[in-house]
Amino acid sequence: MSVVAGVARADQGRIPIFGPVTITQPGSYVLTRDITVSSGTPINIQASNVTIDLNGHSLTNSPTGGRLITIFSPSTNIRIANGRLVGGVRGIDYNTSTGNAGTSVSIHAVDFEPQGEIAVDISNAISFEMTSSSITNAYTGVLITNPNATTDPRVTARLVGNRFARITHYGVIITGMRSFIATDNEFSDSGLAGIFLVMGSGLITRNVFSAGVALGTIGIDLQGGATGLVLDNTFKGLERGVWAMSNGNRIAGNLIIGPPASAGGSPRGIVLGASGFAADRNLIEINRIDMQSGCAIQFTPDSHDNIYRINTLRGSGGLAVCNNGTGNVDAGGNVY
Amino acid sequence: MTTRQPVLIAGLALLLGGWSAARADEGRTPIFGQTIITRPGSYFLARGLTVDGTEAITIGADNVTIDLNGQTIRGSTFTPSLIQIYGGTTSVRIRNGRLAGGVSSIGYDSTLAPPIRLYLQNVDFVDMLGTAVNIESASHVEVVGCRFHGSGGMGGGAQFQGTALSGRFTDNLLTDLAFGGLKVFGTRQFLVRGNVFSNVGAEGIFLGSGQAALIEGNTLAAIAGTDTTWGMRLEIDGALVQNNVISGYTIGLHLSSRGSRVAHNVVRNAVSTGSSGTGIALFSSSRDTLIFRNQIEGNAGCGLELGSGTTGNVYRSNMLRGNALGLCDNGAGNIDGGGNIQ
Numbered sequence: 259m260s261v262v263a264g265v266a267r268a269d270q271g272r273i274p275i276f277g278p279v280t281i282t283q284p285g286s287y288v289l290t291r292d293i294t295v296s297s298g299t300p301i302n303i304q305a306s307n308v309t310i311d312l313n314g315h316s317l318t319n320s321p322t323g324g325r326l327i328t329i330f331s332p333s334t335n336i337r338i339a340n341g342r343l344v345g346g347v348r349g350i351d352y353n354t355s356t357g358n359a360g361t362s363v364s365i366h367a368v369d370f371e372p373q374g375e376i377a378v379d380i381s382n383a384i385s386f387e388m389t390s391s392s393i394t395n396a397y398t399g400v401l402i403t404n405p406n407a408t409t410d411p412r413v414t415a416r417l418v419g420n421r422f423a424r425i426t427h428y429g430v431i432i433t434g435m436r437s438f439i440a441t442d443n444e445f446s447d448s449g450l451a452g453i454f455l456v457m458g459s460g461l462i463t464r465n466v467f468s469a470g471v472a473l474g475t476i477g478i479d480l481q482g483g484a485t486g487l488v489l490d491n492t493f494k495g496l497e498r499g500v501w502a503m504s505n506g507n508r509i510a511g512n513l514i515i516g517p518p519a520s521a522g523g524s525p526r527g528i529v530l531g532a533s534g535f536a537a538d539r540n541l542i543e544i545n546r547i548d549m550q551s552g553c554a555i556q557f558t559p560d561s562h563d564n565i566y567r568i569n570t571l572r573g574s575g576g577l578a579v580c581n582n583g584t585g586n587v588d589a590g591g592n593v594y
Numbered sequence: 595m596t597t598r599q600p601v602l603i604a605g606l607a608l609l610l611g612g613w614s615a616a617r618a619d620e621g622r623t624p625i626f627g628q629t630i631i632t633r634p635g636s637y638f639l640a641r642g643l644t645v646d647g648t649e650a651i652t653i654g655a656d657n658v659t660i661d662l663n664g665q666t667i668r669g670s671t672f673t674p675s676l677i678q679i680y681g682g683t684t685s686v687r688i689r690n691g692r693l694a695g696g697v698s699s700i701g702y703d704s705t706l707a708p709p710i711r712l713y714l715q716n717v718d719f720v721d722m723l724g725t726a727v728n729i730e731s732a733s734h735v736e737v738v739g740c741r742f743h744g745s746g747g748m749g750g751g752a753q754f755q756g757t758a759l760s761g762r763f764t765d766n767l768l769t770d771l772a773f774g775g776l777k778v779f780g781t782r783q784f785l786v787r788g789n790v791f792s793n794v795g796a797e798g799i800f801l802g803s804g805q806a807a808l809i810e811g812n813t814l815a816a817i818a819g820t821d822t823t824w825g826m827r828l829e830i831d832g833a834l835v836q837n838n839v840i841s842g843y844t845i846g847l848h849l850s851s852r853g854s855r856v857a858h859n860v861v862r863n864a865v866s867t868g869s870s871g872t873g874i875a876l877f878s879s880s881r882d883t884l885i886f887r888n889q890i891e892g893n894a895g896c897g898l899e900l901g902s903g904t905t906g907n908v909y910r911s912n913m914l915r916g917n918a919l920g921l922c923d924n925g926a927g928n929i930d931g932g933g934n935i936q
Contacts, residue, residue, distance in 0.1 A: 270622075270624070270638055270640060270663055271624065271626075271638075271639070271640030271641045271663065271665070272663065272664065284642060284666055285641075285642055285665065285666075286642075286663055286664030286665045286691075287664075307642075307666045307668075307692055307694060307720075309664030309665070309691075309692070311664060335692060335694075335718060335720055335743075337664065337718075362720075362741070362743060362769075364718075364741065384743070384769060384770070385741065385743065385767055385769050385792070387741070387767055389739075412792070412793070414767060414769045414790055414792035414815075415790070416765070416767055416790050418765065418788075436792045436793065436815045436817075437790050437791060437792035437813045437814065437815035437841075438790065438813060439788065439790050439811070439813050441788065441811070458815060459813065459815050459839050459841035459842075459860075459862065460813050460839060461811060461812075461813045461837070461838075461839045463811065463837070485841070485860070485862060486813070486839045486860060487837060487838075487839045487858075487859075487860045487889075489837060489858075505891065505892060505916070506860065506862045506863075506889065506891035506892050506916065507860070507889070508858070508860045508889035508913075510858070538916070539891050539892070539913070539915040539916040541889045541913040543887075563915055563916070565913055565915070565935055587935070589933075589935060
């Protein structure tokens, strides 16, 4: 089925979708029933300025069946809202070609579960927004990439009020980012990291990261110059709460509770730098970090001139500050 | 509404002036083509519209709600405004759709008529040549959950003017706008929160006159070294500026203000030509402002600059490492409140 202008319209002038479809015209579309396929892609978008209201319905594919919604390059200004994407290898996939202008995608109130590979894969994004949605049981939650990431980082993103649960790989990974806000999200049991950012600057605040029975890995992973304000987040049971391999961050007001000592590993609350990755002139303040083992704050040999102050670092057996860097300064007010 | 003087446009496909207009379910009035709205009511766009040279929708009535219904109104370079609001219209709500092209997306250009109350929610503004939302006389505005995206070195976000203007600009996303993001003049009270600005020229946020604003939790990023722009330009008194991330501008935060508090922000990588580029700059009229606990790092000029004529400002507990010049105090009577680290 191919939808073009002039087809029958549902109530209020929106174009109904009641079976697998390729959308080739801009417009406002509404899903009028659940659609289940065993292979292929139920909805293909080959036009810009498309709004799809899933209308509380589900798109379902077999676990190895393919995508649920594919956006073809160079389509842009796409909105998808209000429904469920079940199964398949990917939920929403932007099928890019390099050299186009990139795409803008907005997702609101969509539940994804489970996807064998990636719930949302936008491989050439200008702007991306996801709000009030959930991703459960995927290999990767959201993957936003830019084919020219190192020369033209331009991804602008908002992630607000989402839930990421039981993600094998990364909850959210964005490369080639320019500007970013992640707030009021919930991450539980992300296998490698809750949020992994490469380049750009952003605000990461009021999110909750937790591990279940198993030892979790990283809450927030900032690499490749990704810098910002990491504020008022809660981390529970992770091997690393915040790992910054970038300069000039402010990491403040966070609550980090380490895993139990019996979980093993080498837990750290906040880590600055890694071998070959500098972390300089960061400000770490007003955090509450409680580690049963490992270090509350670790400065690696590649960290320099960082400041920590007014942190409460008392724990149940872990170390407070492990400073292997140079020029890092206790500016006072820390409680050990 | 007291001063409206609507001008009918010849050739309109539909004139929604009477109760005889067809109504869809839920009692809302459908819009099928170019329209002048002359009655209060709830309207929805039943299909996408494309116009060339004239407005798609003209609003000449109070208390009008338009649900764009996920549809797109598209204009050409000859379309002055996709939705034009007549002077004197007092309350308009527009939500849930896309306004593409045209010089402006929504216009209200009367400074003589009573100010408007305007509410915008979940609207995409794309590919406009000028400022997307241009309201020359407003008493209250709300822009929530919208997306502004320019292209081709054109386009701006929203501009509001008033004499005692209140409102909020929250949870919006603005990208690639050459002519600035948000401009507000004449605030009595205003909230700017949770917005993302990316590659926005001129100023990301410019509050040009008035008082009492909370500017919180925004992220602003320019392309460092290529844009001669300011992240925030605040020329109002009594602004609380906190928990923002500003990166890559010529001046991260430019302040001409009395009695403001600038706290807990991250301001980085201000770069202009050569070694200039300032993190936070207080200019001549600034006094009695507190600069507290900011992370100001990696700026090519001064991390914190207190210009000549500034007085009575206090800076304390700021992190100023990694700036070429750290603190530059050219004022008189500004106070180091302690705890600053260079």
